[in-house]
Amino acid sequence: MTQFSRRAILKQMGAVGLASAVPQTLAAQNPYAELDGVPWFFLSDTEARFLSAFCDVLIPEDEFPSATQAGVIDFIDLQLATGYGQGAGLYMKGPFRRGTLSQGYQAEMVPAALIRNFIAAAIEQGGDLAAADAEQREGVVSALSETEDSFGGAQGRVVFEELWALTKEGYFGDPLYGGNRDYAGWEMVGFPGAHAYYLEFVDKNVPYRAPPKGIGHIPGTNRSASLGASAMMKKEG
Amino acid sequence: MVTELPKTDVVIVGSGWTGLAAAYELANAGQRCVVLERGGWRHSTTSFGAPEEHDELKYARQKEHMIDTPIKTLSFRNDGSQTALPMRRLGSFLPGKGLGGAGIHWNGQLWRPLPSDLNMASHYSERYGQGILDGLSVQDWGVDYDELEPHLNFFEKICGTAGIAGNVEGEAAEGGNPFEGRRSEPYPNPPMKSSPPQDIFRRTAEQMGYNPFHMPSANVTRAYENPYGAQLHPCVYCGFCERFGCGYLAKADPIICIYDVLKDHENFELRTGAHVLRVEKSADGQTATGVTYVDEDGRELFQPADTVCLNAYALWNVHLMLVSGLGTPYDPQSGEGTVGRNYSYQTMAAASVFFEKDVWSNPFMGAGAMGMTIDDFNGDNFDHADLGFVGGGYISANQTNGRPINYQPTPPDTPSWGREWKQAVRENYLHHIGIVVHGSSVSVPQNYLDLDPTYVDDYGQPLLRMTFDFPENDRRMSSYVLSKAEEIARNMDHVRAVSTSNQAAEGESYSVVPYQTTHNVGGAVIGTDPSTSVVNRFGQMWDHHNVFVFGACLFPQNLGYNPTGPLMGLAYWTLDHMKSDYLENPRPLMDA
Ligand SMILES: Cc1cc2nc3c(=O)[nH]c(=O)nc-3n(C[C@H](O)[C@H](O)[C@H](O)COP(=O)(O)OP(=O)(O)OC[C@H]3O[C@@H](n4cnc5c(N)ncnc54)[C@H](O)[C@@H]3O)c2cc1C
Numbered sequence: 001m002t003q004f005s006r007r008a009i010l011k012q013m014g015a016v017g018l019a020s021a022v023p024q025t026l027a028a029q030n031p032y033a034e035l036d037g038v039p040w041f042f043l044s045d046t047e048a049r050f051l052s053a054f055c056d057v058l059i060p061e062d063e064f065p066s067a068t069q070a071g072v073i074d075f076i077d078l079q080l081a082t083g084y085g086q087g088a089g090l091y092m093k094g095p096f097r098r099g100t101l102s103q104g105y106q107a108e109m110v111p112a113a114l115i116r117n118f119i120a121a122a123i124e125q126g127g128d129l130a131a132a133d134a135e136q137r138e139g140v141v142s143a144l145s146e147t148e149d150s151f152g153g154a155q156g157r158v159v160f161e162e163l164w165a166l167t168k169e170g171y172f173g174d175p176l177y178g179g180n181r182d183y184a185g186w187e188m189v190g191f192p193g194a195h196a197y198y199l200e201f202v203d204k205n206v207p208y209r210a211p212p213k214g215i216g217h218i219p220g221t222n223r224s225a226s227l228g229a230s231a232m233m234k235k236e237g
Numbered sequence: 238m239v240t241e242l243p244k245t246d247v248v249i250v251g252s253g254w255t256g257l258a259a260a261y262e263l264a265n266a267g268q269r270c271v272v273l274e275r276g277g278w279r280h281s282t283t284s285f286g287a288p289e290e291h292d293e294l295k296y297a298r299q300k301e302h303m304i305d306t307p308i309k310t311l312s313f314r315n316d317g318s319q320t321a322l323p324m325r326r327l328g329s330f331l332p333g334k335g336l337g338g339a340g341i342h343w344n345g346q347l348w349r350p351l352p353s354d355l356n357m358a359s360h361y362s363e364r365y366g367q368g369i370l371d372g373l374s375v376q377d378w379g380v381d382y383d384e385l386e387p388h389l390n391f392f393e394k395i396c397g398t399a400g401i402a403g404n405v406e407g408e409a410a411e412g413g414n415p416f417e418g419r420r421s422e423p424y425p426n427p428p429m430k431s432s433p434p435q436d437i438f439r440r441t442a443e444q445m446g447y448n449p450f451h452m453p454s455a456n457v458t459r460a461y462e463n464p465y466g467a468q469l470h471p472c473v474y475c476g477f478c479e480r481f482g483c484g485y486l487a488k489a490d491p492i493i494c495i496y497d498v499l500k501d502h503e504n505f506e507l508r509t510g511a512h513v514l515r516v517e518k519s520a521d522g523q524t525a526t527g528v529t530y531v532d533e534d535g536r537e538l539f540q541p542a543d544t545v546c547l548n549a550y551a552l553w554n555v556h557l558m559l560v561s562g563l564g565t566p567y568d569p570q571s572g573e574g575t576v577g578r579n580y581s582y583q584t585m586a587a588a589s590v591f592f593e594k595d596v597w598s599n600p601f602m603g604a605g606a607m608g609m610t611i612d613d614f615n616g617d618n619f620d621h622a623d624l625g626f627v628g629g630g631y632i633s634a635n636q637t638n639g640r641p642i643n644y645q646p647t648p649p650d651t652p653s654w655g656r657e658w659k660q661a662v663r664e665n666y667l668h669h670i671g672i673v674v675h676g677s678s679v680s681v682p683q684n685y686l687d688l689d690p691t692y693v694d695d696y697g698q699p700l701l702r703m704t705f706d707f708p709e710n711d712r713r714m715s716s717y718v719l720s721k722a723e724e725i726a727r728n729m730d731h732v733r734a735v736s737t738s739n740q741a742a743e744g745e746s747y748s749v750v751p752y753q754t755t756h757n758v759g760g761a762v763i764g765t766d767p768s769t770s771v772v773n774r775f776g777q778m779w780d781h782h783n784v785f786v787f788g789a790c791l792f793p794q795n796l797g798y799n800p801t802g803p804l805m806g807l808a809y810w811t812l813d814h815m816k817s818d819y820l821e822n823p824r825p826l827m828d829a
Contacts, residue, residue, distance in 0.1 A: 058654045064663070084299060091306045091325045093692060099322045102315055102748035106322055138655070145654075164654060172641035173294040188659075189666040191601050191641045194288035196475035198602035202636075205433040205597050207667070215288045 041081035049130040074228030075170030075179030085112030117152025178228020186212040248542035253338020255787035256548035257495040264504035273511040276335030285482030311701040344605030345455030348798035352382035379765040379774035388809035396489035397461035400424040400453035434670035435609040438634035452608030455489040478605030515561040551790035555760035577686035579759040584676035586739035600639025626713040630676030678795040707741035758792040776811035
């Protein structure tokens, strides 16, 4: 595995710092502009914009929606506010030590704090990721994915893994949790969802074309109920 | 203050497959049984219904049915020179909690051991000479295949197992596993369906001279009543099997198969929310007097009993022994002591097969035990003379759990995120199958379980400490059997690309992070010599004759199969000896 030096990362970050001088209109074309005014459960607007830029490097827009467009920021916001983010399923007794890779998560913080501190450190060292151009964003995310350097208290690569897992969960999980909006992720791969009964199909060499349905499917639509913060906004608006 | 409860005949710790089987058999033999289960009550008919249960985030990722690591976990290190750190989050294995234990969220791949698995040490030394076992702690189980056969057979019927027998009373049968030991009866139900990629695997394996067959499955293939009178329904291949409970009542689980037909028995009492802290011993230390547990209100209670059954899962049985001072802890320096000795695992590898667009795997359709398998490289089914290792594994094209958060197959050289990754996932998701190498795991002196010197659980008890890495023997075994799997994959028709992965690859340490299997075995092994086993060949502790031990902790090393068939065979074997001999005359059933 390539080891990125601290200097290389700071160089990438520096590039972003420069880029944050680009005019606001350019940035506004990005999908995260639509996140303005969402009544987040956990995130600040700055954090939401950072995550949006970050996650859209991981799952960019093509014929299918980007992570942000598919509601991944809603999903992450909800997760950080609830069980996962607050440390459900984590043994949190000390002493804490930096372990080997094979010993897994050893951070002294629950994931919500880990990610909050990471974003703050990344912005402080490198400026506004959301304002950078695509190539710079990719460079930063790539550097963070491999670095052993600490960003807000844990190695960059550790927090990267958390964020990448969350991004996939948001893109492919049940839309009830705010991500996979309008079944974007399931449509993309061809997964029919939670209503599963395949006795007559499993041994046939044919495509299966039923439209996806989630746990909270709204009959007669191609949508599902959602607990995400954006859905709240739509209701209020 | 510890409150002492009225005495019972038998106290059983844990309500999974082994605990409920023990309760059924002993209650029906006239013993008053109290089952203590640290998790909650739940029921397959009301707790696991679709679509709510079909929530990959909640059950597969956030692991709602599994142990709560804030309360119950262990510490881990790869070798004795490292400092063990707590496994803060579940990963490599996923033990259960609550009524039914891990039997609720298992896959249902239901195997028997090969006859030579049970006398592994003597079998290998007779065939290849002693030297082949140098440096290993491999030993015989002390109970042989013919003795276990009726009990293996009975559990297959409890589960309504689906499959084609390969050897009924010595008659070889078409379509079955030609390597299996003699069976007294065929499987109770016909095999599962197979998917298009599995059919391609079967054809190719046959052409290469191997012997493919349907994996034996506890996902039931037609309406079925088991010997206890419990009803199972046919599997609908919903693809939500491993890590989920089955609301279709089609995957055999301990609630449907045993609890429902036991719950009203006058000799049976289940207490949930009851966390057993330790087994108490008599003043002379020779016997157990019962167990102390904490109930849901935080009260400490002592449940006296004539007989104690440990059914808490392989790892937690060993933990209970260590914190209770049962038996003698293993010391890796001196090699003395037995509790915690011979911990081993499962050695997993896989070949990943990417098909052309006209082969539809539709991986979301499937079942936990929907596999097309060959056993040609398992156990000692092949010549080990010049291979430099013992053991082996089965090779199986499995269509089990293709849900999209955990299953994003991408061909070799695809970046791990970004535009190309996204494109590759979309192109391959419906046209891919994994060929699993499910390999054995030898025991070695340096892999073991003991108590952690630093970290404690919520009850103030030291965590169990696991010291484990893949032994060289298993790395060689895994790479050899994987090369065979890869060869089959490359010979298959309509294949665009093949990649491989190996958890035990040379240079890679065993990690508690990626899921491998919940097949933790050993630590309280069965045998005929008290210096190398914790229980005698009847599952009875050498040091405390009224303590009986159940589960995979009994395995002296791990075989190439999933453990539940073999461990339930042992469970019914032990229960048989308790009922027919021990209970009317409690004493050590073997001389030490
Ligand atoms: C995801 C997954 C897939 C699997 N797939 C397969 C498969 O396909 N084939 C196969 O053969 N095996 C499989 N297994 C393994 C199988 O589930 C186990 O072998 C089997 O369930 C073990 O049964 P048990 O009774 O020994 O333990 P468990 O089922 O674990 O039951 C132990 C019970 O004891 C309780 N307990 C623990 N400690 C205490 C305490 N101190 N006080 C009170 N109660 C306690 C626990 O809460 C639990 O309910 C799988 C396991 C998992 C997790």
